Amino acid sequence: MKKHDCALFDLDGVIVDTAKFHFLAWKKIASIFNYDLTSNDNEQLKGVSRSDCLQIILKMANTVIEPSKFEKYLAQKNLDYLDFIQDLGPKDILPGIFETLIFLNKRKVKIGLGSASKNAEVILSKLGLTSFFEIVIDGNKVKKSKPHPEVFLRGSLALGVVPEKCLVFEDSASGIISAKAAGMTAVAIGNPDKFLNEDFCYPDFLSLVQNDLDKLF
């Protein structure tokens, strides 16, 4: 019997390394508040919605802005981000992802995306991966962002697979909390020190593929 009937992928940091571009775009915004955003700070922004990221940065910079400026900064950050990812393409798919999608297809495991990003559809299309995903639940579709379980619960509902049979691949601490709160198996990608309650952890996607993919599905 298959252990999991569905795989829900996070996007940024799992399928493609766009975190560095989010970082650069936020660094520019933070500099307007005279704050030098560090890569350590950036860890707190992973998996977090765009507006929550700005709230976090304002707190870090100890800055209060007029509510009317808030949307303006969000729009500016996204323009810069879209500029940075202009040349994103299939060459940027992280190692092991493509093989995994093929493997899951062969095993008839349903595939979905659960991302906080409002740019998820654009990015999947640039990578040439759209057709692999039966459903895409992204930042445009959820009301409560990770660590709330909404994004993954919507994914499981849309695919018609009970949460216990869903497995989530995530690179952010908030995403792992979200997957566990949804009652799913949570596979963390990255340094184990970052995560609280994952079921499995691998330093990168390739080591998961080389060692354990077969055991998970």
Ligand code: B16
């Ligand atoms: P956007 P994920 C998340 O994507 C990123 O990790 C996070 O850093 C970003 O702020 C968020 O998407 C929103 O992105 O500005 O494109 O809507 O990791 O959940 O796939």
Ligand code: MG
């Ligand atoms: Mg991520």
